[in-house]
Amino acid sequence: MQLYELCGEDRERRFSPYTWRIRLALAHKGLAFETCPTRFTEIPAILGGGQTSVPVLVDGEAIVRDSFAIAEYLEETYPDRPALFGGDGGRRLSRFVESWVTGTLHPQIVGLVVADIHAILSEADKTYFRQSREGWFKGVTLEEKQAGREERLPAFQASLDPLRAHLKRAAFMGGEAPLFADFILAGTLTWPMKVSDLELFEPGDPVLDWYRRVMAINGGRP
Numbered sequence: 748m749q750l751y752e753l754c755g756e757d758r759e760r761r762f763s764p765y766t767w768r769i770r771l772a773l774a775h776k777g778l779a780f781e782t783c784p785t786r787f788t789e790i791p792a793i794l795g796g797g798q799t800s801v802p803v804l805v806d807g808e809a810i811v812r813d814s815f816a817i818a819e820y821l822e823e824t825y826p827d828r829p830a831l832f833g834g835d836g837g838r839r840l841s842r843f844v845e846s847w848v849t850g851t852l853h854p855q856i857v858g859l860v861v862a863d864i865h866a867i868l869s870e871a872d873k874t875y876f877r878q879s880r881e882g883w884f885k886g887v888t889l890e891e892k893q894a895g896r897e898e899r900l901p902a903f904q905a906s907l908d909p910l911r912a913h914l915k916r917a918a919f920m921g922g923e924a925p926l927f928a929d930f931i932l933a934g935t936l937t938w939p940m941k942v943s944d945l946e947l948f949e950p951g952d953p954v955l956d957w958y959r960r961v962m963a964i965n966g967g968r969p
C-alpha cells in the first residue's frame with residue numbers, strides 16, 4: 748500500500764488531520780504502507796493528475812480518495828483485522844463524529860495555528876497557502892486570524908468536554924478499544940501539535956491521557 752500524505756518543507760513533518768486518521772487506521776488494522784509525503788502544490792500531480800486533496804491510498808489496483816472512504820474501504824477489504832466501525836451503526840456514528848470534529852473543532856484550530864502552518868511550508872506552498880486561505884478569510888491575513896489566540900484557547904478546550912465526560916465511562920470513544928471515531932479526533936489534534944509549540948491542553952487533562960492511549964497504536968508517536 749502507498750499513502751499520499753501532506754508534508755511541510757521538511758518531508759518528515761506530516762501534519763494533515765485527515766491523513767493521520769488513516770495512519771492510525773492502518774496501524775490499528777496492522778497493515779504496512781509506504782508513505783508518499785506530498786506538499787500542497789504537488790497534490791495535483793499525484794498519480795499522474797486529477798487529485799485535489801490528500802489522503803489518497805493505493806492498494807494494488809485500488810485507488811481510494813477521501814479519509815472516510817478510505818476507512819470504509821479498509822473495513823470492507825480487511826474485515827478480519829481489528830474493527831474501525833464495529834458495524835453499520837458505528838459507521839454512521841463515526842460520520843457524526845466527523846461532522847462534529849470538522850465543523851466545530853477545525854475552525855477553532857485554524858484560528859489557533861494557521862500562521863504556524865504557513866511557517867513550516869515550502870516557499871511554493873507558502874504562496875499557495877496564503878493566497879487560498881486569505882481568500883477563504885475574505886482578506887483577513889493569516890497573522891490577524893491567529894492573533895490573540897490565547898484568549899480563544901479556553902473555548903477550544905471546553906469544546907472537548909463531551910469527550911471528558913465520556914472518558915469517565917470508557918477508555919476510548921469506541922469503548923475498551925479505539926475505533927475510527929477515536930482516530931478522527933486524534934488526527935485532528937495531531938495537526939496543531941505537528942505545526943506549533945502552542946500547548947493545547949493543561950497537564951493532567953484526561954484528553955491528553957486518551958490521546959496518548961490512541962497514539963500508542965502508532966508506537967506512541969504523534
Ligand SMILES: N[C@@H](CCC(=O)N[C@@H](CS)C(=O)NCC(=O)O)C(=O)O
Pocket residue numbers: 753763764765766787790799800801802812813814815
Ligand atoms: N474530505 C477529505 C478532506 C481532505 C483534505 O481537505 N485534505 C487537505 C489536507 S489536510 C488537502 O489535501 N488540501 C488540499 C488543498 O488545500 O489544496 C478527506 O476526508 O480526506
